[in-house]
Amino acid sequence: MKVDLTVNGKDVTADVEDRMLLVHFLRDVANLTATNVGCDTTSCGACTVLLDGESVKSCTVLAAQASGHEVTTLEGLASDGEMHPVQRAFHQEHGLQCGFCTPGMVMAIVSMLKENPHPTEEQVRQGLEGNLCRCTGYHNIVRAALAAADEEKVTA
Amino acid sequence: MIPVAFTYKRAGSVSEALELAAEHGDDAKFLAGGHSLLPLMKLRLAAPEVIIDLTGLRDLSYVTDQGSHIAIGALTRHHDVEHSDVLRREVPLLAHAASQVGDPQIRHRGTIGGSIAHADPASDLPATLLTLDATLVAQGSDGSREIPVGEFFQSLFETALEPDEMLTEIRVPKPAAAGAWSFQKFTQRAIDWAIVGCAVQDGRIGLVNMGGTPLRATAAEAALSDGAAPADAAAHAAEGTSAADDIRATRAYREHLARVLVSRALTEARSRV
Numbered sequence: 001m002k003v004d005l006t007v008n009g010k011d012v013t014a015d016v017e018d019r020m021l022l023v024h025f026l027r028d029v030a031n032l033t034a035t036n037v038g039c040d041t042t043s044c045g046a047c048t049v050l051l052d053g054e055s056v057k058s059c060t061v062l063a064a065q066a067s068g069h070e071v072t073t074l075e076g077l078a079s080d081g082e083m084h085p086v087q088r089a090f091h092q093e094h095g096l097q098c099g100f101c102t103p104g105m106v107m108a109i110v111s112m113l114k115e116n117p118h119p120t121e122e123q124v125r126q127g128l129e130g131n132l133c134r135c136t137g138y139h140n141i142v143r144a145a146l147a148a149a150d151e152e153k154v155t156a
Numbered sequence: 157m158i159p160v161a162f163t164y165k166r167a168g169s170v171s172e173a174l175e176l177a178a179e180h181g182d183d184a185k186f187l188a189g190g191h192s193l194l195p196l197m198k199l200r201l202a203a204p205e206v207i208i209d210l211t212g213l214r215d216l217s218y219v220t221d222q223g224s225h226i227a228i229g230a231l232t233r234h235h236d237v238e239h240s241d242v243l244r245r246e247v248p249l250l251a252h253a254a255s256q257v258g259d260p261q262i263r264h265r266g267t268i269g270g271s272i273a274h275a276d277p278a279s280d281l282p283a284t285l286l287t288l289d290a291t292l293v294a295q296g297s298d299g300s301r302e303i304p305v306g307e308f309f310q311s312l313f314e315t316a317l318e319p320d321e322m323l324t325e326i327r328v329p330k331p332a333a334a335g336a337w338s339f340q341k342f343t344q345r346a347i348d349w350a351i352v353g354c355a356v357q358d359g360r361i362g363l364v365n366m367g368g369t370p371l372r373a374t375a376a377e378a379a380l381s382d383g384a385a386p387a388d389a390a391a392h393a394a395e396g397t398s399a400a401d402d403i404r405a406t407r408a409y410r411e412h413l414a415r416v417l418v419s420r421a422l423t424e425a426r427s428r429v
Contacts, residue, residue, distance in 0.1 A: 001164060018164035018207075040157050042195055043347065045261065054235075054264045060194050061265065064164040065187075065209055112260065129346040130259025 008076030045131030055111035095144030188270030230269025287362030
């Protein structure tokens with residue numbers, strides 16, 4: 001079937017199988033490989049992207065369901081060569097070890113801060129319940145989320 | 157993991173969805189948020205030939221105060237149930253239970269109607285709606301009918317819905333003592349299904365994952381209405397249940413959890429009066 005998505009602001013049209021998952025569309029059709037396939041069972045959050053501005057697990061959405069909608073991946077966050085505040089915070093706070101969960105973590109935090117711009121540490125931890133870091137580097141990831149919230153507050 | 161090949165159809169209206177369902181019969185499944193059905197399809201435990209996507213039916217996403225009850229559109233997402241001011245005020249148990257489903261990403265997609273129609277006894281919302289004595293509205297080609305939630309869940313993943321019917325609305329009567337609620341859930345990790353869970357409101361007790369369907373703890377409810385203290389009533393919580401023995405817990409352990417969680421829930425609900 002023909003699907004037509006807006007991915008990171010660009011129109012991506014393709015003829016794909018009805019059963020194609022959004023994560024495979026992003027990686028194999030749109031050639032955007034920041035979004036990782038981790039558990040492939042809606043558990044780990046490595047494949048988190050924004051669908052119409054809200055975090056979703058792209059292993060559990062059909063490309064067909066996303067047709068006509070806007071998808072943002074990690075590649076779409078930076079603008080004019082400037083990193084997004086959440087990306088900058090991950091860099092500053094060393095919010096990663098192996099880096100596999102990082103794209104999903106960043107996208108989940110972008111969505112979280114949109115809904116709750118000034119979360120407490122407890123709210124950040126709750127808000128990341130759907131994202132697993134198997135290096136168990138959670139402390140710095142939480143610090144990065146809080147730092148990004150502070151930065152957004154300053155620049156707001 | 158890739159599902160078995162199927163044909164994707166997107167419904168633009170309830171009547172179009174019902175026409176597609178009538179046309180394809182048992183070969184078709186409705187897809188709401190997809191967060192129960194798609195994982196089953198990826199594991200190839202389900203292999204419908206036709207998927208009827210309902211996500212475009214935005215007019216079935218609403219929460220409205222109807223005086224004696226709250227009406228919730230079947231395609232209202234868990235995220236919107238969780239954050240509904242009307243539900244937080246009138247039925248805080250349901251808003252809270254929705255906040256305990258999965259994780260934020262799942263709550264951005266999953267819907268209350270999808271969860272109910274899927275009828276997984278380990279889900280949070282079926283037992284919660286049983287506790288709230290909700291009424292479900294099903295639409296078929298011949299019009300709509302009301303189904304009391306107590307008659308809706310028939311067995312594991314089986315409901316009173318006919319193949320050509322669609323769940324369109326959930327009606328939740330306003331509780332007598334809306335503030336005196338509790339929801340308890342015992343999981344291995346935050347995002348997991350409940351090993352056992354329970355909901356309490358107005359002397360009714362609903363159990364998650366204690367049988368093939370969500371259940372009411374009727375023996376504990378009877379003890380409670382006879383004036384038993386929370387811990388004494390909760391001692392009856394596992395009576396009449398048929399919990400599974402599986403990799404996560406033995407039946408005996410689930411029965412123990414039911415008694416402990418119901419005791420906590422009754423105590424918490426009472427403390428909130």
